[in-house]
Amino acid sequence: MSAEHSPNSAVPANDIAAEGVQPQVGIIMGSQSDWTTMKHAADTLAALGIPHEVRIVSAHRTPHRLVEYATTAKARGLKVVIAGAGGAAHLPGMAASMTPLPVFGVPVESHALKGMDSLLSIVQMPGGVPVGTLAIGKAGAINAALLAGSVIALMDPAVAEALDGWRARQTAAVAEAPVDDPT
Numbered sequence: 001m002s003a004e005h006s007p008n009s010a011v012p013a014n015d016i017a018a019e020g021v022q023p024q025v026g027i028i029m030g031s032q033s034d035w036t037t038m039k040h041a042a043d044t045l046a047a048l049g050i051p052h053e054v055r056i057v058s059a060h061r062t063p064h065r066l067v068e069y070a071t072t073a074k075a076r077g078l079k080v081v082i083a084g085a086g087g088a089a090h091l092p093g094m095a096a097s098m099t100p101l102p103v104f105g106v107p108v109e110s111h112a113l114k115g116m117d118s119l120l121s122i123v124q125m126p127g128g129v130p131v132g133t134l135a136i137g138k139a140g141a142i143n144a145a146l147l148a149g150s151v152i153a154l155m156d157p158a159v160a161e162a163l164d165g166w167r168a169r170q171t172a173a174v175a176e177a178p179v180d181d182p183t
């Protein structure tokens with residue numbers, strides 16, 4: 001991973017806000033170690049042409065950063081927050097408690113419990129504060145971005161067209177029959 005494409009960088013390469021464009025989606029994650037997974041969300045948003053920002057925001061290591069991020073997210077013009085975390089993954093729920101924006105949670109695969117801890121921590125929100133919970137790991141990160149894209153597409157025809165194109169390319173890439181060595 002290049003330093004430029006890291007959430008630890010002051011200005012990540014995929015942070016379109018750095019170029020003066022209003023980010024529509026905020027991707028937050030509890031740790032640098034989540035980036036390998038959450039990069040898939042950033043890459044998918046980039047493929048859809050959706051401006052986004054990427055930050056490390058830990059619910060327990062940087063709680064004040066979380067409060068600042070979540071309470072200002074809507075006023076800063078974000079439309080959706082994607083939050084990835086692993087283990088006792090309280091980041092998505094805590095973020096959702098402090099913003100009216102839709103929050104999509106990505107359970108990051110943990111070493112000890114393979115992400116089941118992350119999944120249950122994120123999905124089992126008590127009624128009243130929703131977190132839209134995706135699958136564990138890469139698939140969840142990609143789908144969180146696609147869901148965010150669906151939300152943005154309600155207001156942005158260009159993103160709706162990009163989503164249609166993404167699905168069409170996916171469909172076209174499926175072979176009629178399997179082969180022994182697809183590489």
Ligand code: RP5
Pocket residue numbers: 029030031032033034058084085086087108
């Ligand atoms: C969580 O703890 C993070 O979201 C990460 O998935 C997990 C492990 O963090 P590190 O110990 O790798 O920083 O807060």
